[in-house]
Amino acid sequence: MIFASIGSMLPFDRFVRAVDEWARDNPGEEVFIQIGEGAYEPVHAPFARMVPMSEYRKRLKDCDLFVAHVGMGSILQALEARKQMLLIPRDIALGEHTTDHQVHTARRFQGRQGMKIVESTEALKAEMTALLREPMKVDGSDFSIKASPQLLDAVATFLKGGTPTPISKAG
Template identity: 30%
Template sequence: MQNVPVRIPRQRTPADRPTVLVAVGTDRHRFDRLIDWLEQWQAAAAGRAAVHVQYGHSRAPRFEEATAFLDHDALQRAMAGASLVVCHGGPATILEARRHRHLPIVVPRDPAHGEHVDDHQLLFARRLSDAGLIRLCQTQAELAAALDAGLREPTRFAVASDTGGRAARQEAVARVGGIVEELISARASRRILAWRSR
């Protein structure tokens, strides 16, 4: 069965309202927990921001604009026009958000909730948070606080422009790649130790 993007009709919003872009990626697992948290936050935020959601295989959310999937160009345009970016813990999505000068608000998928096959997003997001490259949110309260702070003071969730150009981007990609390799190595070592102890 082919996945066809579903668009919920966009309601007109005042031009001066900030936009929160949410990207859950394309993983086949649902991420309804994040959708629920966002809907509850928006209800409490009383329309202070327009929320645009790329929801993947999750349930269709009740927002001004929502679509299951965005192609690469559409995602780039959405990130460029967003005031804040919320995303899952996928390395590519995080890098794209940073490339568009956002400090992404990251809610990693958790296998304990059936949102992914393993905990690599949790581990990866914690490493990036420790390095100051993302704002990690693992609870609903943390997400609400981050969104509220971002609406009050958007500059807290902006990163400096990439003045180094291509070399700086390649260095950032290499740094993220190194973190991913370390996590994979550590996971493989744990599996070998567990297998040997049988």
């Protein structure tokens, strides 16, 4: 089963249309799309504009492939659930976001195990097929849902009005 989500903020009709077209071309595959407030409504896959967090987590837990925008909330939840993910960044030039931070986030995460990032909807559709046929390995052992002691100390120092010690990548 594929769970596709645009996140909770802005419309992403280009993404929703591409996933819906993939569902049309692959009628034997189960697809569910969380579409937000966009104008395009899928005709080949079931969808909801928004789903309650409990349903979102269940769909994420039960899916074989998570397809989403390059939003940190989506990435972190998929990492926590140890799900392979296929991501496409929103494009500021197409009015899909107010900044290009998703492009920068995509560059930062490119090559991470269990995560595939594509630039176009055609690549998105091709990779959906490929990743269902041959799933990526998802380890997730380097991901923790708990903050490091160094991060907690830095936040506490900042909140007390001090200057936190920079946190190294190793720490």
